[in-house]
Each structure stands twice: as structure tokens, then as C-alpha cells.
Amino acid sequence: xxxxxxxxxxxxxxxxxxxxxxxxxxxxxxxxxxxxxxxxxxxxxxxxxxxxxxxxxxxxxxxxxxxxxxxxxxxxxxxxxxxxxxxxxxxxxxxxxxxxxxxxxxxxxxxxxxxxxxxxxxxxxxxxxxxxxxxxxxxxxxxxxxxxxxxxxxxxxxxxxxxxxxxxxxxxxxxxxxxxxxxxxxxxxxxxxxxxxxxxxxxxxxxxxxxxxxxxxxxxxxxxxxxxxxxxxxxxxxxxxxxxxxxxxxxxxxxxxxxxxxxxxxxxxxxxxxxxxxxxxxxxxxxxxx
Numbered sequence: 001x002x003x004x005x006x007x008x009x010x011x012x013x014x015x016x017x018x019x020x021x022x023x024x025x026x027x028x029x030x031x032x033x034x035x036x037x038x039x040x041x042x043x044x045x046x047x048x049x050x051x052x053x054x055x056x057x058x059x060x061x062x063x064x065x066x067x068x069x070x071x072x073x074x075x076x077x078x079x080x081x082x083x084x085x086x087x088x089x090x091x092x093x094x095x096x097x098x099x100x101x102x103x104x105x106x107x108x109x110x111x112x113x114x115x116x117x118x119x120x121x122x123x124x125x126x127x128x129x130x131x132x133x134x135x136x137x138x139x140x141x142x143x144x145x146x147x148x149x150x151x152x153x154x155x156x157x158x159x160x161x162x163x164x165x166x167x168x169x170x171x172x173x174x175x176x177x178x179x180x181x182x183x184x185x186x187x188x189x190x191x192x193x194x195x196x197x198x199x200x201x202x203x204x205x206x207x208x209x210x211x212x213x214x215x216x217x218x219x220x221x222x223x224x225x226x227x228x229x230x231x232x233x234x235x236x237x238x239x240x241x242x243x244x245x246x247x248x249x250x251x252x253x254x255x256x257x258x259x260x261x262x263x264x265x266x267x268x269x270x271x272x273x274x275x276x277x278x279x280x281x282x283x284x285x286x287x288x289x290x
Contacts, residue, residue, distance in 0.1 A: 006099050011035075016105040018065065018096065023161045027064045027096075029191075034108050036191070037071035044211045044222050045155035045187040047072055051079035055086065059153040059181050061140055061160070062169070063089035065100040066117040068157040070109045073116060073131070087133035088147055089120070090140045097121035097135070140169055141252040144177050152183040158190040163197060163247065167259040171249040172200045179204035179223075188223040193235075195244035195275075196263070197221065202239075203246065210235065234282060242267045243275040 006018040013032030020027065029036045050056050056076055060069045069087055076083050091097065098121050100106055106117050116133060119126040124135045136143045140160075156178060160169035168174065170192070179201075182188055189211065190197065198208050201223040209228030210219035219235075222228065230236070238244065245267050247259050254262075 006096065008103055008105060015067075015108040016103070018100070018105075020161070023165045025161050025165060028067065033065070033067055034071070037067040038075070040191050040211060040220055041068040041155075041157045041159070041189045042071035042075045044189045045072075045157075047075045047155060048079045050154050051076040051083045053083065053154070055084045056155070057086045057151060057153045057183070058088070059147070059151075059156045059178075060087060060089040061144070061156065061158050061178065063091040063135060064096050064159065065105055066097050066121070067109075068159060069133075070106065070113045070117060072155065072157075073113050074110060077112070077130075082130065085131045085133075086151070087131070088151060088153075089133065089135045090143050091135060091137055092139060094121070094135075094137045141174055141177075141249070144174075144181070147181055151181065152186065153181050154183050154186045156182055156186065156188040158188060158192075163192065163194050164260070165256075167247040167256050167263070168249055168254065170194075170197050170200060171247040171252075171259065172203045173249050173252055175200045176204045177252075179206055182206075182225065184225050186224065189221070190223075191220045193220050195238045195241065196246045198231075198239060199244045200246040237278065237282070238275075240272060241275040241278045242270050242272045243278075244272070245270060 008016050009019050009026060011017055011030050011033045013035045015034035017026045017028040017033040058072055069089060076085055101118055101121055106114050116126055116131055120133050120135050126133045136146060160166045163170040198221055201208050206223040207228050208221055208223045210231055211222055212219055245263060247263050249259050
């Protein structure tokens with residue numbers, strides 16, 4: 001799960017992201033890398049409210065350039081400069097955060113935020129008077145097991161490459177491990193609105209809700225242990241189609257090709273409505289009732 005080459009790309013809000021040739025995807029939305037971190041991760045996890053706590057714990061899965069952590073710190077300290085923040089960040093490739101610093105792609109964040117991101121990438125640890133952070137490098141399916149059992153996150157950012165490209169970090173089994181790190185009042189945020197991802201979150205014992213769309217075709221997703229406002233009717237119907245069959249990785253060791261094939265085979269024998277048929281039916285319904 002590594003990219004051999006990272007190509008900086010300017011996004012619509014004048015912040016930068018990387019393009020990964022291996023996965024054929026950018027790390028952020030072209031609508032704005034910084035904006036996405038703020039609106040898809042920091043804001044939906046209600047960090048401006050949680051900042052009144054003396055301590056906030058964050059779990060950043062697929063740390064990448066560090067933008068989601070940066071947006072979280074900015075929001076927390078804008079509300080309460082004295083809030084102490086504990087961060088555990090998981091990343092498969094150390095070259096990503098290091099190159100983000102070398103290429104000065106973190107310049108869009110305040111100096112106090114840069115002073116956290118820089119030593120975190122260089123030394124894997126940083127501790128100041130109001131922040132303690134650890135960066136753990138490796139396959140997240142393994143490194144998540146290194147998180148202490150008493151670390152329960154107020155906010156979890158789940159930000160891998162898309163499910164078809166990186167299915168191993170969207171499986172029921174992995175998301176169950178992620179959910180076990182979530183505080184009873186915590187919120188998980190992810191950009192994905194895929195039915196398979198939402199099904200996996202539900203299978204992990206979480207309730208799901210939607211985040212308002214920002215530069216993507218569908219609203220993305222939040223999850224929590226408590227009930228959230230329901231999804232739209234059409235989104236709920238989507239969870240009853242074959243698209244909702246989740247990715248599975250029973251040993252947490254399978255290659256992506258194996259995980260994809262396993263899901264494809266399960267879809268082929270499923271009695272759920274074919275997703276293409278559902279799309280056609282839904283499209284006709286909306287044309288009749290715009």
C-alpha cells in the first residue's frame with residue numbers, strides 16, 4: 001500500500017494534495033484539500049464543541065499529508081487554546097508526510113500547527129504543553145492493534161483511498177477494530193458514502209448518518225455509538241442492494257485482489273436487488289416526481 005511517486009496538485013482552495021500513481025487517485029478532493037479536511041473530518045466530528053473538554057483524543061487513519069489532523073487542531077485550539085490533544089496517526093508510507101513537509105505543502109496551516117506536523121513526520125513523536133502525538137508506520141490492519149486499549153477516540157478520521165482501490169481498509173473486520181477505538185460519545189468521519197462502507201460500519205455496531213456533500217457526488221458519512229439523524233430514503237434503499245455487500249478480510253491479511261474477488265462472488269449469488277436495476281428504478285421515480 002505504497003505509492004512510488006507523489007505529484008503535488010493545486011486544488012480549488014489553493015491548498016495542495018498529492019496524486020498517487022499506484023492508486024490512480026489524489027489524496028483529497030480537487031474542490032480543496034484543506035477545505036475537505038475541515039468540512040469532511042474536523043467539523044462533522046463536532047470538535048468545536050468537544051474542545052471545551054480538558055482533553056481530546058484523535059485517531060487519524062491514513063494520516064497522509066497530515067491535513068485532517070491539522071484541521072482538527074486548528075478547530076480545537078480556535079475554540080479552546082488550552083485544550084490538550086492526544087493524537088494517534090496511522091500511515092502506511094512515511095514518504096507521504098515527509099514529502100509534504102519537504103514540498104512545503106503544510107504552509108496553508110498556522111505556524112503552531114506546522115510545529116506539530118513537522119516533528120511528527122520526522123521523529124514519529126511530538127509532545128508539547130498542549131499536544132502529544134504518535135505516528136505509527138505500517139499496514140493499518142496491524143498497527144491499529146498497537147493502540148492502547150485505554151485510548152478511546154473522541155474523533156476518528158477514516159481516510160484511505162477509495163474502496164475499489166484499497167478494499168483492505170474498508171472491510172467489516174478492519175472497521176470492527178476501528179470501532180473498538182471509538183469513545184461512547186465519539187464520532188467517526190469518512191468521505192465515503194459507499195453502501196458497502198456504510199454496511200460495514202453498521203456491522204461494527206455503529207449508527208450512521210450523512211455529511212453534506214462537498215465536491216463529491218454524494219454526501220459522505222459519519223458514524224457513532226448513539227443514534228444519528230437517519231439517512232435519506234434513497235440512501236436507505238441503497239443499503240438493500242448488492243452494492244451494500246461489504247468487503248471482508250477474515251484474517252486481516254488478504255491482498256486487495258482477494259478481497260475484491262470475494263465480494264464479487266458474494267454479490268453474484270446474492271438475493272439482494274442488483275444495484276443497476278435499483279439505479280434505473282430510482283432514476284425513473286425521480287423523473288416522474290422531480
